[in-house]
Amino acid sequence: MTPSAEELLAIARLYWGADQAYAFRQEPSPEDLRYEALWEKKNAERPRWGSFVKALREALPSCDAWDYAPGLANPSFCVLVYPHQEQDMMRPQTSWTVAGYLSILAPLYTVHCVRRVFLGKHFMESKVFLGPIPMELQDIADTLARHIEAEYGATVLPLDVAQTPVPLYVNAMKPPETTLFHALFTSEPGNIF
Template identity: 35%
Template sequence: MIALVRNYYRADRDFDLGLENSPEWERFQTRWEQELEKMDQWDAFVDEAQAALPRFMVSNITSTCDASFRCAVYSETETVPLVRRPVSRWVVVGCVSILAPVYAVYGLQFSYQGGRRSTDQLFLEALPPEMQAPAEVVARKLEATFGVTALPHELARTPIPLIVEFKEPPHTTLFDALFISIPDSVP
C-alpha cells in the first residue's frame, strides 16, 4: 500500500512554490477525473443508505481534495438552545478510497459551546454503542455496492514518509493518504 500511495504524494515540499504541479499531484488529479465518473453511483449509494437508515440524515460529503468518496450519517437531531437550530451530537462517516479498493468507517462525537460545534472525540476504531448499528449498515452497503474491503485498523495506522495535505511525517498514516488527513472535517 505504501508503494501505491507514493504515486500520489511526495516526501518533500519541492513543488510548494506554486509554479508547477508535481507529477504526484497531476496523477492524483487525473485519478479524481476518472473517479468522478462514478459520482452517480456514489449518489445512488447515499440515497440507498438514507433509505436503510430513515431515523438519520445521510449526506454526501465528498471533496476532491481528499482521496475518498465520503458520506456522513448524522445522529437524530435536537435543538440546542444557544444554537436555535437542529444539531447533531455525533456522526458516522463512511469512506471509499479512490486509490485502492478499501473503505473505512469512523465516528465523531460533538459538543456545543457558545453556539459553536467542536469535536469531542474521534473514533477511528471501536465506535460507541449508539454509532455501531448505522456504521454496520454503511459498511455492509459499501462492500455490496463497490466490492471494497475494510482497511484493517493496524494497516490504517501505519506511518508513511509522505506529506498528505498539511500532515507531515512522522504523523502521516496510510489512513490519511487513502481517505482523508483531517477526518474530523465534517460539515
C-alpha cells in the same frame, strides 16, 4: 484480501510526495498530475455514488445521510450520516457523525465517528473515533459498512494497518504524523460538519 501496508504505501507513493520540493512551485508535481488524472476518471462514478447515498438514506430512516465531496481534497468518496437527535439549548449537546470513506486509490473503505459538543450554537469540542465505534452508533456503522461492501466490493482497512506511519506529505499532514489512513481516505478526519 486487504493489501499489506507495504503494498498500500507503494500505491500511496504514486499520488503523494515524499518531500515538499513542489510546495512553492507553480507547476504541479508528478504525483499531483497522477492524482488529478485519477480524480478526473473517478468523477465519472459520482452518479453511482449519489445513488449509493440515496439508498443509504432509505436504509437508515432515523438518520440523515449526505454526500461529502470536497473536490480534490480527499482521495476518497465520503458519506456523512447524522443520527436524529433531540436538542436542548440550555445544556451541552453531543452531536455524532458517522463517516464512511471509499478510497479512490485502492478498493478499501473505512468507517469512523466524530463527536462534537455544543452549548446552544457555540461549538465547544470535537473528538475523532477511528476505532472502535461507540456502541450507540454500531448499528449505523455496520449498515454503512455492509452497503459499501455490497455496492463496491471494497474491503475494510483494519485500524492497525490504517495507523501505519508513512513518509508522505498528504495535504496538511507531514511525516512523522502522516498515516496510511490520511493517504488513502482523508488528512482531516475531524473536519466534517
